[in-house]
Amino acid sequence: MPELPEVETTRRRIAPFLVGKRVEEIVTTGPSYFFLTSPAALRRSLVGRRIESLDRAGKYLVAGLDRGARLLLHLGMTGQLFSSEATSVRLLSATARASLPPEAQPRFEPDEHTHLQITMEGEGPKVFFRDVRKFGKVQWLASGEENARLDRLGTDALELTGEELFRANRRRRVTIKGMLLDQSVTAGVGNIYADEALFIAGVRPGRAAQRVTRRECEAIALALHRVLGRSIETGGSSISDYVAPDGSDGGYQDERKVYGRRGEACLECGDAIKRRIIAQRSSHYCARCQR
DNA sequence: ACCGCACCCTGAGCGC
DNA sequence: TGCGCTCAGGGTGCGG
Incomplete structure (x- = not known):
């Protein structure tokens, strides 16, 4: 699925919902290899932190947080990072799609594939990270922590x-x-x-x-x-x-x-x-x- | 050091 | 309709 242009498009369009704001709350699915940082540890680290930047490195998204921490996101093959206000049939299963009237603007509701839901402080929409195949990745990097995945990139x-x-x-x-x-x-x-x-x-x-x-x-x-x-x-x-x-x-x-x-x-x-x-x-x- | 392969997972689409 | 099979835009880790 997402290669450089899709990741870059995602970066540009999701940044306004994240950058300059503080994470108020997150909701996750259970532990799996999708979470290189366990959901519990992620929650402890991320909640209350301010997101200062959102960059792209190859197909990775790298959020820069206050005090030098970073949050690594990879969309894998089927990852979708989108605002809670997004409406798209691509966010629905084929069966849900089939039952829609032709002109419907389906509103997405978090499902079992929605592994991360981020609520930012203030009035903006939530940010959802959904990934059916779970080849995507979420990883917390503490201040100064090196990361082999990023270091390997050409x-x-x-x-x-x-x-x-x-x-x-x-x-x-x-x-x-x-x-x-x-x-x-x-x-x-x-x-x-x-x-x-x-x-x-x-x-x-x-x-x-x-x-x-x-x-x-x-x-x-x-x-x-x-x-x-x-x-x-x-x-x-x-x-x-x-x-x-x-x-x-x-x-x-x-x-x-x-x-x-x-x-x-x-x-x-x-x-x-x-x-x-x-x-x-x-x-x-x-x-x-x-x- | 490099290379090919198995594997992580779920769903769609196909032929029967 | 349903079953079994193949395929899917990614990346890692292993053995050779």
């Missing part, structure tokens, strides 16, 4: 240069797609935007990273910036679960050129888009346009 994909990618490629025996998905090489790229950027750059996802030229690396870096930047402009891709904090859908899914288009005509040459497993992920490409 250059943010919006900053990646072709030269940097080229140099990283030389030491590795994986495919170029595997390199783009490796968060320690470049942070923020997931399956969709890797496929989209490689299409724009004209490089097949299955190419050995070592055999991608410097020039092609430049093209890939440029394509990443373009694709990620454009997706942020349109509010991200809403392909299955992703929903912005206000409940709105992103727009980038309508601009996809290869992802999820298996068998459809390539928008450049008309050949059928192919799909196969590369780097353990379903990968989409045009065999004529990508070399």
Whole structure:
């Protein structure tokens, strides 16, 4: 689900509800590996603290709190971070969806997948973190506490240069797609935007990273910036679960050129888009346009 | 050090 | 309708 553009869109739109305010109360589900910090410990640490900033590191959201503490959030595959005022059918189960009248603006009620509910002081809405598959993460970091997950992250994909990618490629025996998905090489790229950027750059996802030229690396870096930047402009891709904090859908899914288009005509040459497993992920490409 | 794989979980969609 | 199967945009930890 959420890759860099979805996380960035989430950051921008949820920040006004959090930043500059104090946490008044939280409600959580029970202990699970979703909570790297246990719900009880999280409550003890978080309640009463003031949120001073909300940043993004790769696909992580990092809330900066008073006295130097940090709260780490990761949306995993199906995580949704949104305001209690959001209305969207994406926040409902298929069965609940089916029983709705066509023009309904369904109001979300916290369910068993809503693992964290944050009430801020003042009049604003609550903030909900819902995650059906529980691949998301919540972790409290005390002042000065290091974190391996953050330290591992490579250059943010919006900053990646072709030269940097080229140099990283030389030491590795994986495919170029595997390199783009490796968060320690470049942070923020997931399956969709890797496929989209490689299409724009004209490089097949299955190419050995070592055999991608410097020039092609430049093209890939440029394509990443373009694709990620454009997706942020349109509010991200809403392909299955992703929903912005206000409940709105992103727009980038309508601009996809290869992802999820298996068998459809390539928008450049008309050949059928192919799909196969590369780097353990379903990968989409045009065999004529990508070399 | 690097690489591929199993695994964490739930739900949707498919063929039968 | 219901069952069993496959698949899903992420990341970690393990053994080879």
